[in-house]
Amino acid sequence: MKLQISTSLALYSVLEFAASPGHQVSAASIAAKYKVSTHHLAKVLRELVRADVIESTRGVGGGYRFRANAKRLTLFDVIALFEDIGGRPGGSREFGASTDVGRALGVVLAEIDEIAKATFRSITIGTMLKLIARQRSGAGGRTPSSRKRTRRA
């Protein structure tokens, strides 16, 4: 599964803000950390402000502050602001969609989408912060490569 750039940027930003609750974080610092254009980031942040996920702060040291409830806001909530997960380009107008093969393939792809959506719905920003902390301490979640290493060990 691949998320659009704006969606990924929104997730990175939300996690940066949520990691420093109550503190202002500048857009410039996020743009620099993830090597993205401030123009593109500004558009993403505007959407997050509109959705009450973050709030902008003015004045010296102005920036943005996390506003949502990290224990309630899920990855799905953020993603859904920017894209329709499982909304395949072209939908039923996709090439071959009306054929037997296309319909059968559609069933399999829909199954994958449902699993992806359930996964994103089940992970809150608070849980992601814990996962990040575990990754940082070296006891983090498994990745395909770490599983391979375990099997070889």
Next chain:
Amino acid sequence: MTGPPRAGAELRVRPVEAADLDQVIAIDADITGETKTDYWYELLHRYGTGRSRQRLFLVAEASAEIQGFIIGEVRDWEFGSPPCGWVFGISVRPGARLAGIGTRLFEAICAGFRHAGVDKVRTLIARDNSLVLSFFRSQGMMAAPFIPLEKDPI
């Protein structure tokens, strides 16, 4: 329907006793909308005896009331997996949630599984049960290397 536990009331996680079962049944019925009395008595018989280290049926008690429960067991070599602990039931009274009771129950059953000699815990949850999925995710659980399948009709 009972209220939330008294603020500051001590929470105790312990093995279920026969006298707890009416409250366990009530909590489950309140959440699922179904009173499954026979099912719960069968579970008490199979998991509540305390005779096996492999089977755990624990309750959380505060203010002299049952606030929640968790059930699980160690399964050996099922689905091709080395022995691991399976949690197949957890509930906390709606009025007592967000107080860490689910976490205490989960920690207690994990300790029980460790005591039984396993170091991995698994569970299976309906895809649309976001509340319980989120809870287990918050406990650090990740997707297992299994895919559940079904067929309808068989």
